Amino acid sequence: MSLDHVRNEIAKVDRDIIALIAKRQELAKRVAAIKIREGIAIHDGRQSQKVLVSVFDRAVESKIDPVAVQKIFEILITMSEERQRECSGDGNLP
């Protein structure tokens, strides 16, 4: 298999990752709508810890670096909270 072929495979995976991040961000909009309706704070420390523990465990199962995976998800959670703040308008939520 040539280097170009493998790079094309990597590019496909990268596109899939971006599509999934976009989907996660769409879900953040839906979460924001529910939080606005129910007056719930955007940041939920317990839930974000749950997500981080869960992805750590899955990374271990998949034999990839769990600390690096957690860092990626910390960024994804920050992006999600930023999207939720955009949806809610600053100051609309607790």
Ligand SMILES: O=C(O)C(=O)C[C@]1(C(=O)O)C=C[C@@H](O)C=C1
């Ligand atoms: O589950 C929520 O309440 C969310 O808003 C989603 C999410 C996430 O991106 O996983 C984002 C912000 C919260 O702090 C916790 C988790």
